Amino acid sequence: MTDILQLHPRTQLQCSLKGIYLKLNLHQIAAPSELFMYANYISSVDGRIALRDAESGEYMxxxxxxxxxxxxxxxxxxxQADVMITSARYFRQLAIGKAQDLLPVGTAPEYTDLTEWRAQQGLNPQPDVVIISNSLELPARALAQLHDRRVIVCTSEQADDKKVNQLKASGLTVLIAGHQQVEGKQLKQQLIEFGYRSAYMIAGPAVHHTLISEQVLDHLFLTTRLNLLAGDAFHTILNGNMSATELELLSLYLDTDISSQQLFAQYRLKR
Ligand SMILES: NC(=O)c1ccc[n+]([C@@H]2O[C@H](COP(=O)([O-])OP(=O)(O)OC[C@H]3O[C@@H](n4cnc5c(N)ncnc54)[C@H](OP(=O)(O)O)[C@@H]3O)[C@@H](O)[C@H]2O)c1
Incomplete structure (x- = not known):
């Protein structure tokens, strides 16, 4: 089904959804001894990526x-990721059954082409995982679900030594990448030393700020669902303070599927 309209670059091209991002080969973009980092969000037109659930108090x-x-x-x-970067919050939600999904790549039949594609590209079946956390409040039962890949916990010098040792004893790698909190440049350097070439950031606004404020994020993928949500308790894609960062629009698609009209944008962060 050709229900995707490419709006930028202006080709007037109609195409199908499948493959519009896979064709980017993000795992091959980084120069030697470099790392290509990208983030992805879905938002409403009024900028909500998560709303607070009135019953549980959790942001979802x-x-x-x-x-x-x-x-x-x-x-x-x-x-296309060697490693996925997520937050401790994700694992806390996973432990109580509130996370969106176990970290991809999905094992459902509709994603078989992606697991096969990874194998053809010489990539591991699943991307490794980096968890960013200062508190190190990471439920063991959630971490245990990722037994099939390397899991790295990235924290700061403020982390509790006892918790660091417990995590190491359970087989996880723990990195210190920052003084008060994890810092973007130190994180990137340590991931390069692990040999990673592509890193996909799927955490929320605080980790996003950590990467953008230190100019280590390369591309931002932003889906805008064409609706308005309102609600006063919400997250947007970025928090904290920093100087303005200019974006260059690389591609824009309109998903004309009537049940979920949305825009798929890809931006390059200018340095
Ligand atoms: N719609 C979307 O596309 C989308 C995408 C991502 C997330 N979300 C939603 O956004 C909401 C917030 O997500 P999130 O909690 O993952 O967001 P976040 O604000 O990026 O991460 C929060 C946690 O990450 C750790 N953290 C962040 N930056 C850190 C740093 N520099 N150093 C050390 N630790 C750091 C802290 O963990 P500790 O407390 O353990 O120290 C902090 O509590 C959630 O409801 C999520 O579902 C939506």
């Missing part, structure tokens, strides 16, 4: 923006 991606077509692209981006 609302069903009114999440959809399977965007999830396909999320999976395509994951397929």
């Amino acid at each position: 991606v609302p069903d009114s923006i999440a959809n399977k077509r965007d999830w396909r692209l999320y999976q395509e981006l994951a397929a």
Whole structure:
């Protein structure tokens, strides 16, 4: 089905959803001894990426923006990653059954092409995982679900030594990459030393700020679901303070699927 309209660059090209991000070969972009880092969000037009659930008090991606077509692209981006960067919050939600999904690449039949693609590209079946945390409040039962890949916990010099030792004893790698909190440049350097060439950041606004404020994020993928959510308790894609960062639009698609009209944008962060 050709229900995707390419708006930029202006080719007037109609195409199908499958493959529009996979064709980017993000795992091959980094120069030798470099790392290509990219982030991805889905947002409403009024900028909400998560709303607070009145019952649980947890911030969640609302069903009114999440959809399977965007999830396909999320999976395509994951397929191109050597490592995925996430937050401790994700694992806390996973432990109580509130996380969106176990980290991709998905094992459902509709994603078989992506697991096969990874094998053809010589990539591990699943990207490794880096968890950013100062508190090191990481439930063991959630971490245990990622037994099939390397899991690295990245923290700062403020971390509790006892918790660091416990995590190491359970087989995890623990990195110190910052003084008060994890710092973007130190994180990037340590990931390069591990030999990673592509890193996909899927955490929320604080980790995003950590990467952008230190100019280590390369591309931002942003899906804008064409709806308005309102609500006063919400997250947007970025928090904290920093000087303005200019973006260059690399590509823009309109998903004309009637059930989930949305825009898929890819930006380069200017340095
Ligand atoms: N719609 C979307 O596309 C999308 C995408 C991502 C997330 N979300 C939603 O956004 C909400 C917030 O996500 P999130 O909690 O993952 O976001 P976050 O604000 O990026 O991460 C929060 C946690 O990450 C750790 N952290 C962040 N920066 C750090 C640093 N520089 N150094 C050390 N630790 C750091 C801290 O963990 P500790 O407390 O353990 O120290 C902090 O509590 C969630 O509801 C999530 O579902 C939506």
